[in-house]
Amino acid sequence: MRMSASALPFRRMLGIDERLEHTAARPVIIPQVIVVDHGKVFVSESFKASCAFLGISFQPARKATGTDKPHIERTLGSVATMFAQYVSATAGLSPGAAVLEVGCGTGQLTERLASSGFRLTAIDIGASMIAAARQRLAGAEVSFQVTSFEDLAAVDASFDLVISSAAFHWIDPEVAFSKSARLLRPGGWLALLGTEEHYDDPLGEALDVLWVTHGDTGGAWERRPSDPEAIAATGLFGTPACLTDRQQAILPAGDVIALETTRATFLSWPHDTQRHFTEELRRLLKPQPAVDLTRHTSVTMAQVLRVRR
Numbered sequence: 001m002r003m004s005a006s007a008l009p010f011r012r013m014l015g016i017d018e019r020l021e022h023t024a025a026r027p028v029i030i031p032q033v034i035v036v037d038h039g040k041v042f043v044s045e046s047f048k049a050s051c052a053f054l055g056i057s058f059q060p061a062r063k064a065t066g067t068d069k070p071h072i073e074r075t076l077g078s079v080a081t082m083f084a085q086y087v088s089a090t091a092g093l094s095p096g097a098a099v100l101e102v103g104c105g106t107g108q109l110t111e112r113l114a115s116s117g118f119r120l121t122a123i124d125i126g127a128s129m130i131a132a133a134r135q136r137l138a139g140a141e142v143s144f145q146v147t148s149f150e151d152l153a154a155v156d157a158s159f160d161l162v163i164s165s166a167a168f169h170w171i172d173p174e175v176a177f178s179k180s181a182r183l184l185r186p187g188g189w190l191a192l193l194g195t196e197e198h199y200d201d202p203l204g205e206a207l208d209v210l211w212v213t214h215g216d217t218g219g220a221w222e223r224r225p226s227d228p229e230a231i232a233a234t235g236l237f238g239t240p241a242c243l244t245d246r247q248q249a250i251l252p253a254g255d256v257i258a259l260e261t262t263r264a265t266f267l268s269w270p271h272d273t274q275r276h277f278t279e280e281l282r283r284l285l286k287p288q289p290a291v292d293l294t295r296h297t298s299v300t301m302a303q304v305l306r307v308r309r
């Protein structure tokens, strides 16, 4: 994008704080056209008003017209691509940079990173995940490994970027940040991508209570620090920068049950606890056919300061 298309006063911001230099390097995305399907999430009045305000042409897909669907798929693909580009721009990476992706899963983000020409190592603890990622990226130059991050054997200071999407919270917190700092070359970056769903109250509050009363961790999961807080607490990285996008959605009650009962915490419970939780959730949802939810997608980036061995 041309910087002239940006509304941000970059020059004045740089004068105030030179750390904002990276802001000026970030891609500013202003689409010309957005094609949307007919899910409620996309057709809210505020979304349409925002499009009008930003001069974006808002075009609903024609109903029952399969050929319109690829436009939407491509748009979602572009979001992942721009995410990867945002991270590379902030970290100042060029083709050939050494990148480690932790918990690559089936390779959605890996695909985007690979197209940037990085020397990419992608690891996952699940052999089936790596098999799927290998298939997705057939022919690409990616070094895949089936290993946990905790057990990964890698040379200290060998990566320019350690990146992880929706996986870093599964790693032993004693290892996650210290090992990332050790594997990064001086000045290298850690980038954590994550998503979270928050239901509007009163359901949100009632569901929190349900998780706490059914689990045996006393709600530790809910009280876990955010990515920026966790990174800042290590003292190994510079001040983390966090970018968050919020999307409103309306979820049918059945989908809420489907979503909540696929969470790892739920799956780890004994059958009786799972049944009781599901019954209680069904009872909470009974008065309403659908619920409001906000989906938070965030990217947190921090530059390594020093290495503690």
Ligand SMILES: C[S@@+](CC[C@H](N)C(=O)[O-])C[C@H]1O[C@@H](n2cnc3c(N)ncnc32)[C@H](O)[C@@H]1O
Binding pocket: 102, 103, 104, 105, 106, 107, 108, 109, 123, 124, 125, 126, 129, 147, 148, 149, 150, 164, 165, 166, 167, 170, 171, 172
């Ligand atoms: C929610 S998935 C995210 C997958 C992918 N990054 C994405 O965004 O689509 C989490 C992934 O982390 C992997 N994982 C969990 N614990 C791990 C560990 N300790 N080391 C490496 N990978 C791990 C899981 O096998 C799973 O593929």
